[in-house]
Amino acid sequence: MTCAPCVGAASTTTTTRLSPYCAPTPVPPPDARDSRPTLISITGSARTSPARSPRLTAAELPFLAPAIPVPGTAYRSGGATADDPGRLPLSELETVMPNHPPGVSRETRQGGDLTSAARRISLDLSVCSNRLGPPDSAVRALESFAAERYRELGPPPYGAEKAYLAAYAAHLDVDESQLLCGRGVTEFLMIFGRLLQSEDVALVTPEYTETMRQFSHAAFYPPAIGRQDCIEHRNERLLQAMRNHRYVVLSNPNNPQGLYTNTATLLEACHQNPNCTLVVDEEYIEFQGPALSLAGADADNLVVLQSTGKTWGVTATRAGILWTRDTTLHHAVQHQLPAWPLSLLDITVATAALVDNEWAHRILPRVRHDAQALEELLRDRFGEAVIPSNIHFRFVHLEDPDAVAEHLEDYGIAVRVFDGAVRGRISGMRVMTPDTAKEFDLLKDALATIPRRLRRGTTSNFRYPGKSVLETIPAATTPFQAQTT
CATH class of the missing domain: 3.90.1150.10 (Aspartate Aminotransferase, domain 1)
Structure with a gap:
């Protein structure tokens, strides 16, 4: 049996996934993406893109940085390699340059x-x-659970996530049926990374590390060389990306810069580009101010991701939501979630924090x-x-x-x-x-x-002619794809 999360290092012919639980299985090397079978579009026939002009080239659009492998670069992806048979922890899943031992650079450590x-x-x-x-209310909820409800830890938490979904629906003032819950924004990014691997995706960078990992196959729209990023420049790149791609992913407010694009601008971009779906990571939206979320907006080509972790100081719990009116996309993501999307302890703490207005x-x-x-x-x-x-x-x-x-x-x-x-x-x-x-x-x-x-600051930016922080995840058949092929 093959263990899907196991990933290997690149070789000249094939890549081998190694795991204590499975035998080596050949998968295509990262540079042979075009030879992989094309996954069926998750959009189905309900939202077919009209014919559009050929995609702009990198020469015509300076924002686009090609993903050209650098000779001699070792791309660590959590599995074993010929030079390093050990597995790297998740925090060290980064691009590692030659003679640069893993775990040393501060760059490789997430916050x-x-x-x-x-x-x-x-x-x-x-x-x-x-x-x-965290709020005192969340701590008290955990203490109460430990004292009075500890026997609920025995059976699977069937339906327990409904309390969290109901609380989030009330918080965002949206229809609960348009929400899905999962283990933070990161899980939804991972799911989209799989579902959209063969789709036309763009990122407005710089961006959250995990987003760039999961969408390393995407076109990146960085700041123009020699120009410091700002809200106006970021919005220019967003509109450029939405005109030329099927999906665009960005965080708002942005991680790591903190730049915020107002809801009117984002909604106008969705309305002007109905054939492009905008995926917005709103992890930090509550810090920007109250009632600023795009969730519930009148747009069918919009996906909103949020979590209770950062705002309420309970990041060690893994709980978040996805909102969209796109039923096809909603069902595709739902098929990727486990039967019990959240643990009972995560639900208890995160819900208590969320409702403490x-x-x-x-x-x-x-x-x-x-x-x-x-x-x-x-x-x-x-x-x-x-x-x-x-x-x-x-x-x-x-x-x-x-x-x-x-x-x-x-x-x-x-x-x-x-x-x-x-x-x-x-x-x-x-x-x-x-x-x-x-x-x-x-x-x-x-x-x-x-x-x-x-103390010298720099506003200059340059293209890095290498891969993103992780090579793309090999394509895998999912329940959604299986029933639509």
């Missing part, structure tokens, strides 16, 4: 991953989860206020390299972000580093907002001693 940090970290500003969470109304304005203080603090040190935003973190363009991060680690502070050397990345660091005066003072002291040579 909150301190497992390979060389120094003792006392202030983790790399993670984007609300540091003022008093906590959200009290805490989120404070987070925005403190984040503005963070922006001012960073601007004192880095000037215009700091991207203005209204959410809970700030991004700083830097020529040498790794050296700045190393300096901050000397003070026990961790930040999220992006080295700009991977397709879809820009060079800089993302800093989460401290939540106490003591933490602000620690960060201020650390910033004050950064050498002048490390």
